[in-house]
Amino acid sequence: MATDDLMTRALEALGDDGPLSAEAIHRLAGPAGLADLPATMTIADVAGLLDISPHTLRYYERAGLVEVARDGNGHRVYDAGAVRRLVFLTRMRLSGMPMRDLRHYVSLVDAGGHTVPERLDVLVEHRDTIRRRIRELTLSLTAVEYKIATYGGSTGPDVPAGGPLTGTGRTAPPDEPLRRTLATPTTMTR
Amino acid sequence: MATDDLMTRALEALGDDGPLSAEAIHRLAGPAGLADLPATMTIADVAGLLDISPHTLRYYERAGLVEVARDGNGHRVYDAGAVRRLVFLTRMRLSGMPMRDLRHYVSLVDAGGHTVPERLDVLVEHRDTIRRRIRELTLSLTAVEYKIATYGGSTGPDVPAGGPLTGTGRTAPPDEPLRRTLATPTTMTR
DNA sequence: GTTTGCGTTCGAGCGCGCTCGAAGGCATAG
DNA sequence: CTATGCCTTCGAGCGCGCTCGAACGCAAAC
Numbered sequence: 226m227a228t229d230d231l232m233t234r235a236l237e238a239l240g241d242d243g244p245l246s247a248e249a250i251h252r253l254a255g256p257a258g259l260a261d262l263p264a265t266m267t268i269a270d271v272a273g274l275l276d277i278s279p280h281t282l283r284y285y286e287r288a289g290l291v292e293v294a295r296d297g298n299g300h301r302v303y304d305a306g307a308v309r310r311l312v313f314l315t316r317m318r319l320s321g322m323p324m325r326d327l328r329h330y331v332s333l334v335d336a337g338g339h340t341v342p343e344r345l346d347v348l349v350e351h352r353d354t355i356r357r358r359i360r361e362l363t364l365s366l367t368a369v370e371y372k373i374a375t376y377g378g379s380t381g382p383d384v385p386a387g388g389p390l391t392g393t394g395r396t397a398p399p400d401e402p403l404r405r406t407l408a409t410p411t412t413m414t415r
Numbered sequence: 416m417a418t419d420d421l422m423t424r425a426l427e428a429l430g431d432d433g434p435l436s437a438e439a440i441h442r443l444a445g446p447a448g449l450a451d452l453p454a455t456m457t458i459a460d461v462a463g464l465l466d467i468s469p470h471t472l473r474y475y476e477r478a479g480l481v482e483v484a485r486d487g488n489g490h491r492v493y494d495a496g497a498v499r500r501l502v503f504l505t506r507m508r509l510s511g512m513p514m515r516d517l518r519h520y521v522s523l524v525d526a527g528g529h530t531v532p533e534r535l536d537v538l539v540e541h542r543d544t545i546r547r548r549i550r551e552l553t554l555s556l557t558a559v560e561y562k563i564a565t566y567g568g569s570t571g572p573d574v575p576a577g578g579p580l581t582g583t584g585r586t587a588p589p590d591e592p593l594r595r596t597l598a599t600p601t602t603m604t605r
Numbered sequence: 606g607t608t609t610g611c612g613t614t615c616g617a618g619c620g621c622g623c624t625c626g627a628a629g630g631c632a633t634a635g
Numbered sequence: 636c637t638a639t640g641c642c643t644t645c646g647a648g649c650g651c652g653c654t655c656g657a658a659c660g661c662a663a664a665c
Contacts, residue, residue: 230622230651232548251554268642279642280624288622298631300642320555324622341566348563355556358422359549364441365510366545373538376531421652458612469612470654478652488661490612514652 231277231318249276250315266303274308275315282311288324290314290331320355421467421508439466440505456493464498465505472501478514480504480521510545 253274263270268279275282286293286301291310293301303311314327330347333340453460458469465472476483476491481500483491493501504517520537523530 230624232551251558278624281622283644284623295643298642299644300631316555316558318622320552320559345563345566348559348566352556352559352563355552355559359552359556361422362510362545362549362552365506366542366549368441368506369510369538369542369545373535373542376535376538468654471652473614474653485613488612489614490661508652 231281231315232321250312250319253312262305262308264305266308268301268303271303271308271311275311277315285311285314288328290324290327317351320351321358322351322354326351421505422511440502440509452495452498454495456498458491458493461493461498461501465501467505475501475504478518480514480517507541510541511548512541512544516541 272279291307293307296302333344462469481497486492523534
């Protein structure tokens with residue numbers, strides 16, 4: 226996934242250390258979350274905070290998404306503003322917004338307050354994209370759940386009559402009966 | 416979208432012709448959906464059915480995901496089995512399963528009925544991946560919705576004191592107050 | 606006949622978002 | 636003093652999933 230690398234890693238991280246790690250970024254949500262930030266942070270600090278690599282942080286900077294000051298040694302110094310922006314950017318990336326759009330958004334921010342309406346447009350569009358994606362995933366989820374269910378515990382009603390190994394693979398699991406289930410895609414909470 | 420190209424196109428398609436087109440694949444869900452398929456289809460037929468390009472269909476075949484017969488002219492002839500498999504594959508791709516996993520799954524199917532347990536493992540894992548992704552997106556959605564809300568109608572409580580255009584961009588919208596909202600991420604239906 | 610249209614194979618190319626590695630600077634530890 | 640470690644810049648490379656184009660075949664339309 227192009228747009229997906231970050232997400233992919235986040236999802237994989239989930240497997241690593243419990244069901245909370247991919248939500249790392251969301252933990253820094255409240256005023257508290259951003260208030261208890263140190264005044265400045267090193268690249269390693271920020272990388273740890275956002276659960277992305279220093280390489281990626283430098284990449285974002287090169288891409289023009291943030292400006293980061295340097296200390297006497299030429300090392301990056303992330304102030305609260307830069308960190309806040311990176312929190313936002315990472316959230317957007319995680320929810321699938323492409324770099325291109327992020328660059329656009331950032332250019333609007335840097336252009337001044339008069340771009341607020343256009344910024345809102347961007348956000349609203351992204352919100353709708355997320356909603357569509359959730360709906361899409363919910364439908365797929367229902368289909369996959371159905372398929373799992375009809376597989377039985379082991380060998381189910383699939384692998385039916387026409388013997389196994391039959392070339393093109395009618396050995397394949399059922400793709401058919403989904404009508405009622407899909408007609409009621411409210412199953413998400415299951 | 417590495418993993419994302421298909422999804423991206425699906426999402427873009429949504430914009431094109433109403434809120435239903437990305438769900439094209441889900442329309443062919445029920446037994447009816449698959450029953451009313453012609454006995455055989457051309458590549459253009461299948462491409463239209465699945466809303467993917469003939470190029471992509473050939474690519475899937477080259478990748479070893481389906482076998483497709485040829486007619487006297489060397490043209491592809493998709494039988495019902497191939498189409499069913501492609502419906503499944505497309506669904507999985509749309510929900511983010513990487514080609515790699517799809518190849519693995521298909522190899523299991525082609526290996527015979529004794530691989531059903533392992534196939535189930537794959538499906539269950541993918542189900543969990545989808546669920547995590549939905550949760551992740553739901554959190555992001557809440558954050559974006561909050562941000563939109565606090566932007567006010569135009570210039571909101573953001574773009575506050577410290578004048579606009581101030582370099583690093585405290586001009587940026589609020590990333591702070593999300594605590595209560597995020598603590599109750601049940602807001603998905605809003 | 607030629608043209609149009611739809612198909613074929615094959616290998617190369619692309620866009621995305623990282624990801625890496627080389628070559629070096631500076632500072633603290635031993 | 637020499638490590639060790641963390642940082643720097645820069646450009647190149649990678650993995651993914653398409654996507655494209657060239658060169659060609661066959662068949663129905665005109």
